[in-house]
Amino acid sequence: MTTEKEQTTAGDWRIYRGDSRPHERVRRLPPPPPWRRFAAEDSSGGRRLGDLQRATSYRPDESLIDKVNAAILLRRPLLVTGKPGSGKSTLAYNVAYELGLGSVLYWSITSNTTLESGLYDYDAIGRLHETSLRGAGGRADTAEPPDIGRYIRLGPLGTALLPGDLPRVLLIDELDKSNIDLPNDLLNVFEEGRFTIKELQRLPEEQSRIHVMTADGGPRVPVDHGEIRCANFPIVLITSNGEREFPPAFLRRCVRLVIEEPTRERLAAIVEAHLGADARAASDQLIEDFLARRAEGALATDQLLNAVYLATSGSRPPDSSLADILDTVLRQIESPGAG
Template sequence: MPEQWEIYRASRLPHDGITRLPEPPPWRRFSGKPPLPPPEPMTDDADIARATTYRPRSRTVQQVNAALYLRRPLLVTGPPGTGKTSLAYAVSYELSLGPVLRWSVSSQTTLRDGLYTYDPLGRLRAAGDQAGQDPDRAEEIGRFLRLGPLGTALLPCDVPRVLLIDELDKSNLDMPNDLLSIFEEGCYEIPELVRASTRKAEVLDASGSRRVPIVDGRVSCRSFPLVIMTSNGEREFPPAFLRRCISVDLGQPTKEELAEIVAAHLPDMVTRSDDIIQRFLTRRSSGELATDQLLNAIYLTNVTGAEDRAALAADMMPYLSPGFPDDPEY
């Protein structure tokens, strides 16, 4: 093993380290076709800012690399505001894996929502406008299909895409087991294309800007995506699901870590933030708070020049959990 085995190093600088990733273990090898070119670089300013201001712990870095080596999904838990979603952007930016494919789930979300969407009414209208054409031709059906974030992540790229499945604990009871099957097989079928009469279709990916070829209605990955699933710890997941994940628990940042986070986001204000950080820590010891509340408080107290900084900061840091009274000091 090389001296520096980590592919993701939390350097916050893009590099080609993904090319050093060794072959997967035999039970996690995939060979989807036809191979697709790598995605375009991440260009959204807000996404890049989120990626470059994130400060992971060393253990988190190690667990990300374990997921990359083993081709296993990451299940990231922690209180609100601890950087669960930012982790996905940080890894994707540093390893030049393109824009993050983000899938936010709810109790109404189904597996198919993440794989693809299909517009049958649009196809019927088009078939009516084009009399004499076979409405079941795959090249025609492909016009009315669009891959979702999960479906796009499983396309046969030579480099892994980063898929963020946000707030998995809000999903329906069947979702973890449905995902487990997809993650184990690394592939899925689109029944509308399987039933079609021709072999190949061009379908929009999740970005809506690129059409990708799908052969025989089946999508199989080549490089298993880095799947980052976030959870607020509001439910338990099945043991079979958990044992196939790399688990990451992001605890609350320490005082020193909070100072680093402030320096990353608000470098010009870090020297004037000690009192607000201490107020945040004091309040956090009595109830749930999120780190972005601290950033809001520091920014506002500095740009407004408020005389009563402590009172304004407290107003920006209400408890997130019910049942906690207002701070009597204010």
């Protein structure tokens, strides 16, 4: 690898050059966009800087604010529907940050997700393996059984239902990707605010209190008689891309919110919140281009942010290639009528 000390000049923005000659330019990467910072954490709940940026730069409208408050006051889940990239999940981070409720408990939904996976996981094989190791050498009758609490980890939903002085914020992301049964399976948990861990209920009375692990990596928490019952119902935000209909019984237990595409004024405010007033002042034409493209096919707001960052940052591409790069960044997610 060469040790040549190259100087970055105006327009010399490339890290990768494609000439198969090793170099050290990657060591001079400029800082990432604010929403793409991962390593550092703040001092108020372990948020990544990227999550903190998302939380503080979110700009909801009045109707959205009212629906969030209705869900909080009614202790009902908020079902948030909107196109990809419309800020559905970011709303959860904004609520948690403003209300000082710590990190968001995130539950990503797939077609294989079950209710139990959101409540807790029991590593029976790991516990059996430790039992076997303890019993090696003929000590099976005298060895203490392994602590079952080290093999039970609450899922995001289970952690959100732990009793506490304040509610937690739970983000159930893309519920429309779930199997057909999951929305109905959630109903009883939402209504009762409690669930049981059957493996703990089978233990003898002298083991009625077991300390288990949580989804957010915090200290182990006590569970009595295998039952968890919330003291304050969590603030639950459920996102959907609108790809399926949910059962009426599920819908009537939710406060429903549809996030509309942001207007020109809101887009400008979002750009300023993420990148500052100078970037907003320089982004008028990009916003117009974004709106024109969005009228022809779906675009996400973060695509506009990516374009503005590339066009206004100190490491911007040269004018000769900028237009082509921005065209790539602002390519539609889907065309009209696609679904």
